[in-house]
Every structure is written in structure tokens, then in C-alpha cells.
Amino acid sequence: MDDSLIGAPLRRLEDRALLTGGARYVDDLNPDGLLHCAFVRSAFAHARIGAVDMAAARALPGVHAVWAAADLAGILTQDRIPEGFPKPGANRREVGPYVLARDEVTYVGEPVCAVIAETRAIAEDAAERVEVAYDALPAVADCRAALDRGAPDVDSRDPGNLVDSYTVASGAVDEAFAGAAHVVTAELRQHRGVSSPMECRGSVLRFDAGRGRLTMWANTQAPHSHKSVLVHLLGLDEAKVRVVVPSVGGGFGPKLLFYPEDAVAAAGAMTLGRPVKWTEDRREHFLATTQERDQVWEVEMALDADGRILGLRGRLYHDQGAYTARGTNIPFSSATTILGPYIVPAYRMEVFIAGTNKVPATSMRGAGHPQGCFTMERMLDLAARKVGMSPVEIRRANMIRADQMPYTHPVKTQAGQPIAYDSGDYAACQEQALKAIGAEDFPARQAAARGQGRCLGLGLANYVKPTGRGPFESGLVRVGTSGKVSVYTGAIAMGQGFHTAMAQICADRLGLRPEDVTIVAGDTDTVPMGIGGFASRQTVTAGSAIHLAAGKVREKLLGIAAHLMEASENDLELAGGRVTVKGVPGMSVSFADAANAVAGTPGYALPPGMQAGLEANVDFAPSNVTYANGAHAVIVEVDTETGGVRIDRYVVVHDSGRLVNPLIVDGQVQGGVVHGLGNALFESMLFDDGAQPVTTTLAEYLLPSAPEMPNIEIHHQVSPTDRNPIGVKGVGECGVMSPAPAILAAIEDALAEYEVTLDRYPVTPMMLIEKINAR
Amino acid sequence: MAKKAHVTVTVNGDEYEALCEPGQTLVDLLRNELELTGTKEGCSTGDCGACSVMLDGKLVCSCLVLAMEADGRSVDTIEGMATENNLHPLQRNFLELNGLQCGICTPGILIAARALLERNPDPTETEIRYWLAGNLCRCTGYDKIIRSVMAAAEEMRGA
Ligand code: FES
Ligand code: FES
Numbered sequence: 010m011d012d013s014l015i016g017a018p019l020r021r022l023e024d025r026a027l028l029t030g031g032a033r034y035v036d037d038l039n040p041d042g043l044l045h046c047a048f049v050r051s052a053f054a055h056a057r058i059g060a061v062d063m064a065a066a067r068a069l070p071g072v073h074a075v076w077a078a079a080d081l082a083g084i085l086t087q088d089r090i091p092e093g094f095p096k097p098g099a100n101r102r103e104v105g106p107y108v109l110a111r112d113e114v115t116y117v118g119e120p121v122c123a124v125i126a127e128t129r130a131i132a133e134d135a136a137e138r139v140e141v142a143y144d145a146l147p148a149v150a151d152c153r154a155a156l157d158r159g160a161p162d163v164d165s166r167d168p169g170n171l172v173d174s175y176t177v178a179s180g181a182v183d184e185a186f187a188g189a190a191h192v193v194t195a196e197l198r199q200h201r202g203v204s205s206p207m208e209c210r211g212s213v214l215r216f217d218a219g220r221g222r223l224t225m226w227a228n229t230q231a232p233h234s235h236k237s238v239l240v241h242l243l244g245l246d247e248a249k250v251r252v253v254v255p256s257v258g259g260g261f262g263p264k265l266l267f268y269p270e271d272a273v274a275a276a277g278a279m280t281l282g283r284p285v286k287w288t289e290d291r292r293e294h295f296l297a298t299t300q301e302r303d304q305v306w307e308v309e310m311a312l313d314a315d316g317r318i319l320g321l322r323g324r325l326y327h328d329q330g331a332y333t334a335r336g337t338n339i340p341f342s343s344a345t346t347i348l349g350p351y352i353v354p355a356y357r358m359e360v361f362i363a364g365t366n367k368v369p370a371t372s373m374r375g376a377g378h379p380q381g382c383f384t385m386e387r388m389l390d391l392a393a394r395k396v397g398m399s400p401v402e403i404r405r406a407n408m409i410r411a412d413q414m415p416y417t418h419p420v421k422t423q424a425g426q427p428i429a430y431d432s433g434d435y436a437a438c439q440e441q442a443l444k445a446i447g448a449e450d451f452p453a454r455q456a457a458a459r460g461q462g463r464c465l466g467l468g469l470a471n472y473v474k475p476t477g478r479g480p481f482e483s484g485l486v487r488v489g490t491s492g493k494v495s496v497y498t499g500a501i502a503m504g505q506g507f508h509t510a511m512a513q514i515c516a517d518r519l520g521l522r523p524e525d526v527t528i529v530a531g532d533t534d535t536v537p538m539g540i541g542g543f544a545s546r547q548t549v550t551a552g553s554a555i556h557l558a559a560g561k562v563r564e565k566l567l568g569i570a571a572h573l574m575e576a577s578e579n580d581l582e583l584a585g586g587r588v589t590v591k592g593v594p595g596m597s598v599s600f601a602d603a604a605n606a607v608a609g610t611p612g613y614a615l616p617p618g619m620q621a622g623l624e625a626n627v628d629f630a631p632s633n634v635t636y637a638n639g640a641h642a643v644i645v646e647v648d649t650e651t652g653g654v655r656i657d658r659y660v661v662v663h664d665s666g667r668l669v670n671p672l673i674v675d676g677q678v679q680g681g682v683v684h685g686l687g688n689a690l691f692e693s694m695l696f697d698d699g700a701q702p703v704t705t706t707l708a709e710y711l712l713p714s715a716p717e718m719p720n721i722e723i724h725h726q727v728s729p730t731d732r733n734p735i736g737v738k739g740v741g742e743c744g745v746m747s748p749a750p751a752i753l754a755a756i757e758d759a760l761a762e763y764e765v766t767l768d769r770y771p772v773t774p775m776m777l778i779e780k781i782n783a784r
Numbered sequence: 785m786a787k788k789a790h791v792t793v794t795v796n797g798d799e800y801e802a803l804c805e806p807g808q809t810l811v812d813l814l815r816n817e818l819e820l821t822g823t824k825e826g827c828s829t830g831d832c833g834a835c836s837v838m839l840d841g842k843l844v845c846s847c848l849v850l851a852m853e854a855d856g857r858s859v860d861t862i863e864g865m866a867t868e869n870n871l872h873p874l875q876r877n878f879l880e881l882n883g884l885q886c887g888i889c890t891p892g893i894l895i896a897a898r899a900l901l902e903r904n905p906d907p908t909e910t911e912i913r914y915w916l917a918g919n920l921c922r923c924t925g926y927d928k929i930i931r932s933v934m935a936a937a938e939e940m941r942g943a
Contacts, residue, residue: 030822504886
């Protein structure tokens, strides 16, 4: 269908409010009588809590409550936050954080006491007056050392630092190594850092005592799971709790969680008779918002004489932090995504998830997947050197060919599903990326630059990323008696242009313009179930649900109109908010008339065979994830005097199946790439050996900014999937997959004469200078 | 508690009066007293640019300015950028070219970009990138922001 709205690069419907300062984010909401929270946080990475003196804080005018853990016992049903994403048959140390610390603190920033006061300033002043006696305990900072015999316990109440371990394997890997022509070994360190949305976390809670109803406004990525946490923590009925998501200033993963501060604000709203707001400041974001931190990989790759992979094996250590706030799936994703677009006949990765005295680690844009990609791409570059092939050739030699699709890897996901790639032409993506960046002419350009004393290098990295994770998402499409169309879903908008994309999908089915459709996302009162925004899932899952629901509404519209006009459904078409007899523009029924026909009139039956209400609700449950892929190519220039890296060109060839809105997709890919470039070159959440955070402002933790970022050139391949009715794959996390391995490869190429090998990111100027000088 | 002071400030041409704490910042005054929440607060330390406003025609981080310092002066914020029915060319080009995603950095970026175009109507891409170095955006990767500013500059030069 050429005039389909799916695929149209439409301007975003949400932008006008955002551009004029009219949009409302959670911190813009100030209900009457609002109170504010501040927290006393642990300054110790690990300590026993002694006496807590809250008298001076309580005495401060304007203070309504000062609480330690024990004070919440009568308000909350439990003292810990229920863990998100618990694994069936939970692990030994798989336990959620405390609302307020009891007896012991296990990371710097852990909330110990809470203050609720008239203003944030008063609350902060009161928090400073709380005296907490600490008895310092030894802290664990490194996730591999955490598992050493004799390492101190992260938490003395729950000794032993191994949170979980498992092995992902297939094939006879040791035999593969025994017969290998080449074996490449490496130890790689990875660090994803702090999510850093420009809007920090926040929530506003209001309890309506008259109706016994609690409303939470929160910048969460998962309102339905927030609702269920509130129901459990407060012992309320489902019907008494509503969670609403206003405009969200970026999510990136950690905003999925329900945090201790949210629980305190809820407790305040329930007991103090006034609404309560919690707004995180930037320092708190560095200390107390979950991060996706370190992984240490010990990896070996076996190859035959022609550079074909025979086997891959190793150990992966994952830093989980002090609590398990949201499952243990991140390193599982790393350990499976590592296979990427390549054929790996035999594989074994032993995964060790270790506790440390740091804020808990949970998923951030990419959620473990970029680390898998990094490891494979790095190993291939190292192997290429050893075997004597180019990085391009070795990838070609190992790639899953288009004629082998669909392709199933022998290993399975954590849920036991096959890793079954649905569609994609990986070789074509790589070739297109090489062509676009001018790989053929690059050696000449590189040599010419070298003649002028400049070091240029080219890097390449491929990825395959699962998207559209289930189990389901909801979509309710309704035509009101006004004739207006509204869509309700449990998915949420956090800046992706979600409303526009969903309006396109709905309008496409109903013959409308997208601006005629209102999307309501992130309000638990409007749909009973929902999962939310993460894992590049919403266009696939919510988009499909809305597509199918709109299809059902379309059927109903045709049926009603056929009845009203005594026409055959086959002779009808939908356009401009009317159902019209084809070729007879005068004969039509408006959406409003159709909706009214099934709205019901007391005393009269509905038209024969019709159900009440012109609406349909679909929960779309995909059979499996759908796999997006792409190739990144980059040219960098390295200054051997300063160690500075300038990105000369960056090319992405991206395949996420059918595109709903290319303008939005390109923006998402570019944003992801720059997040990945931040990881590759700048972002480093540093802790000292005692697990004290040392980068706690945006001046110390470097985010990518405009001057050092390149233009990002995007090309598309389109390999639709048959795993959902629109043929789409997810986008949000794809851009972040490959920048780090591509950049490191390019830097090594630029510094070839210095024989520099890079085994970690971010790559800092200091690191490069040391390596250059070591020659 | 320290004594509050009376502050008179003109915002987007309208005069406002407020009682301010000595430690209260301009961004707090705008957002929480005057209910002009279009200006955002991303860090409170001068590192993110989300709070950018014009103070007597000079670009400032309103988280680093005390409310009292704004007494008797004039402030321009995002709320004053569009007229009734017309978006500013910058706003229009951000809309056309998808120069925003979540939008939380956008008011600060628009104010900063307007300040650039007032002093340099024909900036190069590099000049735009350096001018916006203090305005962080986590969503867009900057590419489309830069393109939007260049297109707006061109349109404004033609106008
Ligand atoms: S809030 Fe002022 S610069 Fe970040
Ligand atoms: S658009 Fe989200 S931070 Fe810039």
C-alpha cells in the first residue's frame, strides 16, 4: 500500500508543547499543599549503623516527618522494595534494596533516613541535622576480586558475594580448541556508566482520603509495575491506586525501577494528609540511581587456518552492586548477544554475578547486549591480526549468510527460547557500510595523512540485537460518540516520538490523519495491564497491539455502516472519519454516527449482531523477539601528542525491518550512537578502591557534548519480520551496540605503527599517551 | 530562617513580584514561584544548560543566578519565544527536522541558539557546536539539533 502512513517521515505530534515550554514533566507538577522529601544517605560504602539521632531535625520548623527504617514499620507492609523481574526459583542473594537502611549500609548513597518538609530547602537542612553513628566495615569494589577467597562480605547479614552463576554453552568447545590452528586470548573490561537522562528521577504522590485513593505521578518507564509495587507496599486494593506518567525527560533503563525514595514519598502522602514530591538532584543521580557497571571477560577464541571460528569460551564477571534490584539477566544477554551475526560452532561462557559495595546495577540502554557485541568484535580484530587477515575478511569468513536465514544459534535464552534470527542480510549491511565510508580509498587517504604526520584509522563493527521483548503489550482503540479516536496502551512515551508512531499505525488502519488520533499512554486507569518502555520493545509490541485493535474497530465500523446504509461491507471504504460507499461520496456514515449506533439507547436493543461500544482491546504477545542488526564504520584521527581522538566520519547501516517513521528512527539511532560514543571515549563512573564514588557531578562524569560529536550518517536496509503483523523491529537500543568496538578498532588502526592493543573503554587520552610512549 | 526579600522582575515583558529567600536561585523563582516551568533544571551546578535564560540580554544559567540578583532586571524564557500563533524560526525548524526527542533540554537549547543567532546570524557548523557545548542532550546525539539551528539561521537571514 503506497499511501500507507507506515513509513512516512511525519513531523512529531508531541513537539509543539515541548518546544514552547508547555509540556508538563513530573517536577513541573505542584499540587496544592505539596510537601518535599530529602534523604540522609550513607557516606560509607560499607558500615554498621549505630545510634541515629533525629531530634534536631524533627525540631526544625516546617518539618513534617523524619523517619528511619523502624518508623516505616506501621506504614509499609515490608521493609524492602520488591524486586523487579525476579527469576523463577530466585537466587540466594537476589534481594531488593531496603526502603531505608536497617542495621547496615552497603553502598555510598543508600538512604538511611528520610525527611518530609514544607520545602526542599527545609528538608535538606533537616537532613543535615540528623546524626548517624557509623562503624566502618571493609568494602568490596571490584567484581572479580569480590569472589576471591577471603574477600570481605558485601553485606554481613548475608555473607558470600556470589549472587548467581550460570553457564551458557553449546557444542564440544574444548575439542574445538584442541584442534585449532590459532587461539586468541584476551581479558576485556567494560563499563557502561550512568544513564544520565537530562531529567532526573521524580514522583509526586497524593492520597485522596475521601475516596481512599492514591495517585502517583512518576517519570517511570513501567507504570503498571509501579502500581503493583504500591499495592503490595501499602496493602491497598488495585482499584485504589493509579499511576500516571507525565512527559518524561528520557528514560534509558534505570527509570524502570521503583526506588526507595518513591516508597517514602508514598508513605508520606498516606500519613501526612498532603501530597508529597520527591525530586532527585544530579548528585543523587550519580549516587543512588542504578547504573550498568563493570564486566570483566576472560575470553579465548579458537580458529582454523582460514580464520573460521571453531570455538569460543571464557568467563564473565558481572558487577551487580549491593542488591539485586531487577534480576540477573544482564550478563545472560551479554553472553548470548556475543554470537552476533557470526557462526560459532562451539561455545561456553561461565557467568559469575558478584555483589559489590556499590549502588545496584540494572539495565541501561542496551542492557548487557553491547558488551556481548564488544567482546566478539574485539576478539575478531585480535584474531584477524593473529591469522593474518583483514578485519573485513575475517568477518566475511564467519558471517551467517543471507541464504542461511532464518538462522538458529544452538544456545537458548534465559527463558529457554531459541535464539532464532528471523531476517536480515548481515553481509550486505557490512558491505554497504564499507562503501559508504569509502573503505576502498581509505588506505590511500591514510597513507597521505601519515605523510603529513597525521594518524587516521578505520574501524568496523557489526551487531545483532533482540528487540520487541514480550510477554505482551496492550492496545485499546476506541471511537467515541464524538467520532474522535483515542488509543490507550500500557506502553509509555519517554521522548521517542511514541505518540506519533502509534498514531500513524492507528490512523493507517482507520483512514484518518495521525493528528486525528489521541494517544493515552502511561495511565494505569485506562488499561488494566501493561509492561512499559524498555528493550526496544514498544513499536513492536504496542504497535502491533494497536494495529490489531484498530483492525477490529475497522471491522466493526464496516459492519455498523453496512447495517445503517443497507450496503455490503465490500462496497465500503474508510476515509476522513467516514465510512463511504465506494464511488458514491454522498452515501456515508460518520464515525460519530457509527459510534452512536452502538452506544445504546435504553429500551432499545443494539443493532442485530453488534456489540456495545465501538472499540477493541488487544494484548499482543509476540511468539519470540525479533532481531535487528546493523554495521557501524568509523574513521578517527588520533593526535599522538595529546592522545586526543577526533571522529572524522561515522556511518551506520541499520536494519530494523519495516520503519514506521524514518525521521524518528534516524533520531533514535543517532542518539544511541552518541550514547555509545560516550561509553567509548568519555563516560566513566569511577569508584576508588574503597568503593567511594569519585565522579558525582556532570563536570566530573563526562557526557558527550556537541563539539566532539560527529554527524552520524545513516543508511537503511529493510528486512521485515514475520513475527508481528506490521513487520517492524525495535530501534531504541540499536545505535548503542557497536560504537565502542568500532572506535577501538579505528584507534588501533590509526596507531598501527605503535602496535597499540586496547582491551577496555572508555579510551582516555592518558591511556593512549601511555601506550604510545611505551613503544 | 533568613529574612525574605522583595524582588521585582520582568519576565517575557510582564512584571512579577515575589518574596524570595536569600539562597533561592533564579530557576527556582521562575519555576516554583512564577509557575513558568518551561525552564528546566538538570544539574543545579552550571553543567547542563537546561536552565538557560536571558538576563538583560545575556545568556546565563539560571541555576547559578540568585533570584535577588534578578531584582529590577529583565528575563527572557522559553515561554516568550513564540508569539500567539507563530513559532520562532528556531522552534519551527526543530519541529521540521526532529531537533528534539524528550524535550527536556530543548528550552535551554532554543534560548542558547537564539542568543547565538542574535550575535552571529551566519554561524558555521563548528561555531554552533562550540556555542552549544554547555547544553547537554542525552537523546538526540546533537546531529539534528545542529541541522535545525543551521536551517533556522538560513531562514532568518532570508527573512
Ligand atoms: S540546571 Fe543550570 S546548568 Fe544545569
Ligand atoms: S531531547 Fe532529551 S535530553 Fe535532549
